[in-house]
Amino acid sequence: MxxxxxxxxxxxxxxxxxxxxxxxxxxxxxxxxxxxxxxxxxxxxxxxxxxxxxxxxxxxxxxxxxxxxxxxxxxxxxxxxxxxxxxxxxxxxxxxxxxxxxxxxxxxxxxxxxxxxxxxRLTLAYSGQGRGWGTKSVTAQYQKKDNDFIINGNYHYVIDGHTVDALVVAAREIKSGNLGLFVLPTNTEGVTRCWTPSMDQTRKLATVKLSNVILDKDSFMGEESGDSLATLDNILALACIALAAEQMGVAEKSLNMTVSYIAQRKQFDRVIGGFQALKHKAADMLNRVESARSAVYYAACIANEFMAGNDMGAELLEAASIAKAYCCEAAYFNSGLALQMHGGVGFTWEYDVHLYFKRAKAAQVSLGDTAWHKERIADIVLGSAD
CATH class of the missing domain: 1.10.540.10 (Acyl-CoA dehydrogenase/oxidase, N-terminal domain)
Structure with missing residues (x-):
């Protein structure tokens, strides 16, 4: 490639x-x-x-x-x-x-x-509270009645869920447990949405509740007789790659802000950027950025293969987890060092450093943290070895 x-x-x-x-x-x-x-x-x-x-x-x-x-x-x-x-x-x-x-x-x-x-504008709602970030977190349920579907359940951590015009929602069929995906306008009767304040003020989350929401067959996505578990896995994998790209941007901006600051800040009549200890930290931050970039764009290449239906697209979940696992650490590490190297002003509201740290922490948890993705990589690799 x-x-x-x-x-x-x-x-x-x-x-x-x-x-x-x-x-x-x-x-x-x-x-x-x-x-x-x-x-x-x-x-x-x-x-x-x-x-x-x-x-x-x-x-x-x-x-x-x-x-x-x-x-x-x-x-x-x-x-x-x-x-x-x-x-x-x-x-x-x-x-x-x-x-x-x-x-x-x-x-x-x-x-x-x-x-x-x-x-x-649309978004995805799938995760029930306290159930993680994978497909196992889907707790909403649906049942078919004549030609309609009735959905009940709560969704948490829905990005922009309180402002979008439509939702793609995941729910499990009550009898079989098969997972289904539906697309529905947010003004559908029985849909309740509420903004959920969070640590990261630059990205809004919402809680969505579906109470006896009735949808016709045209709202069902995919084949009614099938299970959309793998489909949701792929959607989330593509989202992980996209989020990893954002995290890489956070990591690089944290580095650039820090280098700019330490090149001007003086202590003991010297620019602090000249101190060897800070040079080493900045070098560590740069290494994280470059490694993250490799992981993200490799995963993006795999995503292209997947969307095109090519054989290499089968590596999507693994590539997505590699990118997300590494970029979680890169963004959090760099934004945390940026706070430290800015000194006391890094924690003040007037500087943007704390906003990058909050985004890094929120994105670290969203769609699975480093440990979650490393475990999935291990499952994929060991499974392929059997």
Whole structure:
């Protein structure tokens, strides 16, 4: 595989840096943090209507750009570095991927068309409280009655769940235990949504409750007779790769902020960046960033293979866990060192360092922490060895 950007990908990265530098700075981020929605409408409109980033990996047949997961990760890396407050991750990663992987032709045509025009935003709801981050965490249940489906259950940690227009929800069939996926508008009767304040103020979470929600057969995603367990695993794996790209951006920005600070801060009539101990720490941070970048873009290449239906796509879960496990540590390590090396000011509200640390910690837990993913890698490797 080629691990260097081609000219088009390099251009995407440069344009993203320029654009986000003008619309997603510290002031914009702090304004969005104060809103319950978690984003400013004009910023989201610029991302979608002006830049068209939400079209990145949507196929051309649905009026998307038809690019791949590498290009998507380039954007997510830059968004992580700027802590962009926008419903991009929820809609473009969770919503679009779910539709592309398991949506029916009618569902793709209906929902992707509205995502492309910026009319609708989607997210994924699947995890019950206290049950982890994998498919085992699905606790909601459904039953079929005539030609309809009745769903009951609670969902926690739903990204942007209180503001999106539609949900992709996972539930288990009461009798068989098979997992099913459904897409439903949030104004459906029986849907209750509530914003859940969390440590990371730059990304909003919600709790969603479904009480006797009645859906017709057109809402079911995939084959009714099958089990969508593997499908949900793949959706979450793609989300892990995207989140790892964001974490890599957090790790790199933490390094850059720190190097800039220690190059100016003086103690004992010397710039503290000249002290060998701090140079070693900065070198450790750089090593984490470069290793994280390798893991993310390898996983992005595998994601492209998976979306194309090629043989190497079978490595998706393993590649996703490798990227997420390493990037969890890289973002948390770098943002933590950034706090230390900024000294007392690193903990103050006026500096952005603490916001990167909070994002790193929240992202570390989301979709499974390092230990969870290392255990899954071990299961995959040992299973293949048997």
């Amino acid at each position: 080629e691990f260097s950007f081609n000219p088009e990908q390099q251009h995407i990265a440069e344009v993203a840096d320029t654009f986000l530098g003008s619309v997603a700075g510290s002031e914009a981020m702090r304004r969005a943090m104060k809103r319950e929605s978690g984003f400013e409408v004009d910023v989201w409109q610029k991302i979608t209507q002006k830049m068209g980033w939400h079209l990145t990996h949507i196929p051309e047949q649905f009026n998307g750009l038809g690019l791949g997961y590498i290009e998507l990760c380039i954007l997510l890396e830059r968004m992580g570095a700027n802590l962009v407050c926008a419903p991009f991750y929820s809609t473009v990663v969770f919503g679009v991927n779910a539709l592309l992987i398991t949506g029916t032709k009618a569902q793709k045509r209906h929902w992707l068309e509205q995502i492309v025009t910026g009319q609708k």
